[in-house]
Amino acid sequence: MKLYGITGWKNSGKTGLVERIVTEIxxxxxxxxxxxxxxxxxxxxxxxRDSHRHRQAGAREVLLATPHRWALMHELRGAAEPPxxxxxxxxxxxxxxxxxxxxTEPHPKIEAFRQANGRVPLAGQNATIRAVASDCAMPDVAVPIFDLNDTTAIADFILREVGL
Incomplete structure (x- = not known):
């Protein structure tokens, strides 16, 4: 399986970008x-809900199955978050x-960046960031810059990067 990440500061547009990229790909x-x-x-x-009651009772895992989907919930119960x-x-x-x-994980990533957040871009500080999807010009960033809303170009870039 190929991996690619979308990272960025809170409220930078990560979830919307992931949603659009999933649809496109x-x-x-x-x-x-x-x-x-x-x-x-x-x-x-x-x-x-019944599944919630099972978890609250102490079940380590609860698998919820319906005619349309299934979901496995695993309670860590004090254990460390898995890598x-x-x-x-x-x-x-x-x-x-x-x-x-x-x-901080080693897979390649695109950073979602919004100027209104007032944060410094992660690109340049994190070598796993291969490109930035931004709502503004970023002349001082050394990786490719895409318009945050240009889903087609971003998907093309990711697919080239992973060899699909």
Whole structure:
């Protein structure tokens, strides 16, 4: 499986960019999965639902199955967050896995950048960032710069980078 990341500061447009790239690459006939890393607590389950009640009771894993999808929730119960390779081992084979977040992991990435955030670009400080998708000109950045909304060009770049 090929890996490519989308990284950037909070509110830089990462999720929207991932969504558009997934749509674009899938429309070209490739299979794509995603990993979303969050630094904060997030819950995909709903209080009061049976699966949530199972987790609250202490289950280590709860697999929810429906006629349309299944989801496996694994509670760490105080254990350390698993490293990215362990998470990738849980994924079914696809052509490309897009990883949102994981700034410090070694896979190649595109940085989503919005000038309004008032932050310094990560590109230049992080050698795994191969390009920037930005809403402004960035003459001092040494990697390719794409318009944040030019999904076709960004998808072309990623597919070239991973050899698909």
């Amino acid at each position: 899938c429309s070209r006939g490739h299979s794509v999965s995603t990993i979303k890393h969050a630094h904060h607590d997030a819950d995909v389950d709903q209080p009061g 990215l390779p362990d998470l990738l081992a849980q994924m079914s084979p696809v052509d490309l896995i897009l990883i949102e977040g994981c700034k």
